Amino acid sequence: MAKFKEAADRTIKGIFVCKRCKSKQRTSAQKVVLKTVKCRNCGSKVFRALRKIKVSGK
Numbered sequence: 692m693a694k695f696k697e698a699a700d701r702t703i704k705g706i707f708v709c710k711r712c713k714s715k716q717r718t719s720a721q722k723v724v725l726k727t728v729k730c731r732n733c734g735s736k737v738f739r740a741l742r743k744i745k746v747s748g749k
């Protein structure tokens with residue numbers, strides 16, 4: 692059962708990148724959507740998921 696929880700955590704929690712200063716922050720998608728997470732570096736509340744980054748071409 693622990694394994695299942697881990698898997699669920701991985702889908703919910705992820706690494707997000709601050710859109711302003713591009714520092715990485717590990718948080719949950721829910722927090723990003725609700726904007727309860729704040730960037731340590733610049734205090735911005737705008738993040739994007741790291742996973743979404745797919746640079747085409749390389």
Ligand SMILES: [Zn+2]
Nearest residue numbers: 709712730733
């Ligand atoms: Zn920032």
